[in-house]
Amino acid sequence: MPEIKKITGEIAISPTIVADLKKEVKNIEDFKKKVSESISKRTTELMEILSAGAFFLGSSDIHLEPEEEKAKLRVRIDGLLYDILYLDLKIYKSLVSRIKVLSELKLNVTSRPQDGRFSISVEGKSIEIRTSIIPAEYGESVVMRILDPKGIKGIEELGLRKDLLETFKKEISKPNGMIIVTGPTGSGKTTTLYAFLKAITKPDIKTITIEDPIEYHLAGISQTQVDKMKGYDFANGLRAIVRQDPDVILVGEIRDLETAKIALQASLTGHLVLSTLHTNDAAGTIARLQALGEKPVNIAPAINMAVAQRLVRKVCPKCATMSPASAEELNKIKKALSGLPKKIKIPEIKPGMKIPRVKGCKECNLTGYKGRVGIFEAFVVDDDMEKFILKEPSITTLRDHAVKKGMVLMHQDGMIKVLEGVTTIEEVDRTAEAGE
DSSP: OOEEETTTTEEEOOHHHHHHHHHHOSSHHHHHHHHHHHTTSOHHHHHHHHHHHHHHHTOSEEEEEEOSSOEEEEEEETTEEEEEEEEOHHHHHHHHHHHHHHTTOOTTOOSSOEEEEEEEEETTEEEEEEEEEEEETTEEEEEEEEEOGGGOOOGGGSOOOHHHHHHHHHHHTSSSEEEEEEOSTTSSHHHHHHHHHHHHOOTTOOEEEEESSOOSOOTTSEEEEOBGGGTBOHHHHHHHHHTTOOSEEEESOOOSHHHHHHHHHHHHTTOEEEEEEOOSSTTHHHHHHHHHTOOHHHHTTTEEEEEEEEEEEEEOTTTOEEEEOOHHHHHHHHHHHTTOOTTSOOOOOOTTOEEEEOOOOGGGTTSSEEEEEEEEEEEEOOHHHHHHHTTOOOHHHHHHHHHHTTOOOHHHHHHHHHHTTSSOHHHHHHHSOTTO
């Protein structure tokens, strides 16, 4: 029987289950089989197998979705959802109750959303699981997000081109200004911000964060979490943080004008501010801040760099092959990479050159891909760009200007990774639009 620490909501996964999962669960099919065999076990044990098994598979989320006569169990791996099996509604309800107890949520509340967290201890390592429950047509829909401590990467592990890595290192070493990372949910923005923090955290630098919620714990910094019930939202929290005289401030997300104003002001008064926005590309950063109600005259001098990113799947090292690109593929790559700045060194694009092909094996769940890496675009706000932003250009005009100044688009960054044998043309096209 698992040991449950009431104070922290942590399950210590039994060594027997850990050994069993590590031996038997190597891919999705193994996981399906293991969960299917465990359906008749006690809810506590089934919960252990579900959470630890998904962790060993490299899943980012576990989904429980009730339907009229059964409930679907799914997991997300490398950004894609996979069906595992259907659960009897009685087992589903027992699991939901168990998840609520662990996450310290109210058992009798089923008509409104609830968020919580618990953790699992696997071989002495604590893995946090963030729980989100919302009311759906046939019951409560549950998503458990697995926050692996290994998710904190170094800046060199992000998959940056050499020139972009040097730019990022230069910008995060500045004493003040704002760096904004943009992209949709699940595009790796938080991972990038933490890589920045990891690179600049030193004993003589005071760093404070305000997050919703805290996703990863990083030693050497002060992390705070939004608590709307207590009036601690992004704006109020940011005001309080500035009074603590930090050197670096991380704001989990800029969602409203008030937060934007305080963050921009903080960046102009001696603080390095790191944050995220939901926009499609780097050029959309300025327009998004304007849409919130801020003026270009306040935005332009405050921002040091705007970054946009996506995550592309990497080809499976076990089964991927390299074969000559077709004439059509060569033309596509040439067109995508035309006009690249001279400082970007890429292999010569010529007939007969080889690019990655996916095949699929048990190791990669027959997808041909395993793991993900970022593709990026970024522009630095120098004096010229600052003056340009003050003219209130459209997103397209600003993007064109940034490209003229040397910005490599996300789709182009992806195509460079194709030439390097990291991913495929199809995956880049799926993830980032050409000409974005």
